[in-house]
Amino acid sequence: MTSVILERQLSVNGAIVQSSALFAEAWGVHWALDDTISWGDYHYWHSIDEKYPWFQLDFTNPTTVTSVSITTRGNCCGHVFINVVVSVGDTPMIRGQLSTNPVCATFPGPSAGGGTTEVLTCAAPMTGRFVVIQQTDFGVFHVNEVKINGSKCYRRQAVSFLL
Numbered sequence: 403m404t405s406v407i408l409e410r411q412l413s414v415n416g417a418i419v420q421s422s423a424l425f426a427e428a429w430g431v432h433w434a435l436d437d438t439i440s441w442g443d444y445h446y447w448h449s450i451d452e453k454y455p456w457f458q459l460d461f462t463n464p465t466t467v468t469s470v471s472i473t474t475r476g477n478c479c480g481h482v483f484i485n486v487v488v489s490v491g492d493t494p495m496i497r498g499q500l501s502t503n504p505v506c507a508t509f510p511g512p513s514a515g516g517g518t519t520e521v522l523t524c525a526a527p528m529t530g531r532f533v534v535i536q537q538t539d540f541g542v543f544h545v546n547e548v549k550i551n552g553s554k555c556y557r558r559q560a561v562s563f564l565l
């Protein structure tokens with residue numbers, strides 16, 4: 403017998419707030435949640451050069467999160483995808499500050515970039531209203547696409563193999 407966590411992608415039903423966008427029309431955070439991977443020089447989230455860039459997803463109600471899949475910018479810059487922290491909790495973000503919510507997972511990086519999807523998995527499922535994706539440096543932060551995964555259910559099942 404083994405424990406299996408079945409995941410499902412969660413829909414964000416509240417506000418999406420960004421610390422900044424270099425140019426909102428081309429690089430606003432809504433492009434990180436449009437279900438499309440960009441391979442060009444636009445239509446991904448691109449913060450300004452700032453302290454601790456982040457964006458926050460508001461689920462409006464306590465929501466259980468198991469992992470976050472973050473796809474990097476398609477056409478460059480895996481080297482700036484560093485020191486990424488995903489946190490889950492009930493305290494909303496303040497610009498220029500680090501999240502005070504409990505940490506789900508960290509990714510020291512750098513990423514290979516080029517549209518790589520990095521999956522940050524919580525050590526255990528976490529429940530909170532806000533999910534924050536933040537870089538704990540001064541710099542720019544690019545996110546092509548993000549998917550928040552939650553637990554659908556837990557079950558124990560026998561694993562068998564057909565030979």
Ligand SMILES: [Ca+2]
Binds near residue numbers: 433435436445
């Ligand atoms: Ca996108």
